[in-house]
Amino acid sequence: MDTLYWKTLNSDIEFKTTRKQYFGQYLWRLEMSAHCADVTRYDDMVAEVARLKKQAIIRNTTSSAWNNRWCDPHYYDQIDYSLLRSIKTIKSEFADLVKIRIEDSAVQFYARTESAMKQVAGALSHRGSLKSITGPEIGTESLLYADVIISKRIQHRYKVMLRDGKYNLQTKQQMLHLLQDQGDNVKITAGVVHAFTRPYPGMWGAFFYCNDLAVTTMLALMSPGIVGKIHEVVPG
Numbered sequence: 356m357d358t359l360y361w362k363t364l365n366s367d368i369e370f371k372t373t374r375k376q377y378f379g380q381y382l383w384r385l386e387m388s389a390h391c392a393d394v395t396r397y398d399d400m401v402a403e404v405a406r407l408k409k410q411a412i413i414r415n416t417t418s419s420a421w422n423n424r425w426c427d428p429h430y431y432d433q434i435d436y437s438l439l440r441s442i443k444t445i446k447s448e449f450a451d452l453v454k455i456r457i458e459d460s461a462v463q464f465y466a467r468t469e470s471a472m473k474q475v476a477g478a479l480s481h482r483g484s485l486k487s488i489t490g491p492e493i494g495t496e497s498l499l500y501a502d503v504i505i506s507k508r509i510q511h512r513y514k515v516m517l518r519d520g521k522y523n524l525q526t527k528q529q530m531l532h533l534l535q536d537q538g539d540n541v542k543i544t545a546g547v548v549h550a551f552t553r554p555y556p557g558m559w560g561a562f563f564y565c566n567d568l569a570v571t572t573m574l575a576l577m578s579p580g581i582v583g584k585i586h587e588v589v590p591g
Contacts, residue, residue: 356490357469364482371489374505374591378454382499383472384489387479391434392462394571395443404431431491441480449475503582505591511564513540515571516583519559526557526578527551533573534563541565564588 361368362463384485397403403427408431442462453475454465466472469490476482491499504514522530531551534541542564550561565571571582 356488357473360473361476361485361488363443364476365485368485369487371487373489373491373495373499375571375586376499377465379502381454381467382496383466383469384487385464385466385472386486386489387462388460388463388480388484388486389435389438389462390443390460391431391440392457394458395439395457400436400439400443404434413445434469436543437480438484441478445475445478448572449478492591498589502586504586504588506588507591509588509590512566513568513587514562514564514588515568516585517558517561517563517574517581518583520581521556522558522578522581524554524556527556530574530577530581531539533570533577535571537565539565539569 356370358370361370371384373384376382377384391404392406394400394403411427411430442455442457445453445464449471452466452471456463456465464472464475466475472488476485479485495505528551531548534543534547544563547561547563550558568585571585575582
């Protein structure tokens with residue numbers, strides 16, 4: 356990683372190490388903060404901000420239940436439109452190089468190479484809001500591209516992703532009991548237990564860790580197609 360380059364852009368930027376592949380193809384992630392970045396999805400950002408500010412004024416005066424930024428019209432006074440326009444430019448002109456994820460004011464760029472990420476950084480009108488750059492350690496790229504997860508503390512050999520979908524409630528209970536009966540071979544979280552026990556067929560974002568993949572065969576027999584990606588976990 357070219358730490359000198361990134362420090363030149365922002366002396367406070369944090370350096371992180373990639374330990375898993377992002378979205379099945381990226382090894383680099385650049386994080387930054389851009390006030391009201393979510394409005395970049397609109398063609399006319401100024402008009403959208405005016406609409407949001409008007410709504411905030413109405414909420415502020417008509418409902419005591421609104422006590423967050425959505426009812427604070429001053430929240431929209433400090434927007435850097437130059438920065439937001441540069442983000443929109445990256446969206447359109449760098450679509451083949453990067454993936455962009457925006458949640459409110461948090462912006463994340465994902466790329467395959469550091470060179471591509473430098474192009475993104477160079478296109479930003481203001482780099483002082485860069486928070487962190489994440490990249491792979493030299494020699495780990497092939498492992499990461501093979502969907503391996505690099506972990507400092509290994510307790511189980513595999514991370515098993517379960518496919519999002521709708522599943523029979525009784526079958527969900529049976530699958531949970533199967534996982535719970537595996538003892539130390541399987542590690543499940545409270546979130547997984549909730550996913551299996553909630554009284555609705557929908558399930559998403561569920562995964563578990565295991566040492567023996569035989570349990571995935573049993574799950575597949577109980578509910579064909581439920582087992583998604585399987586990531587090997589290695590020390591690093």
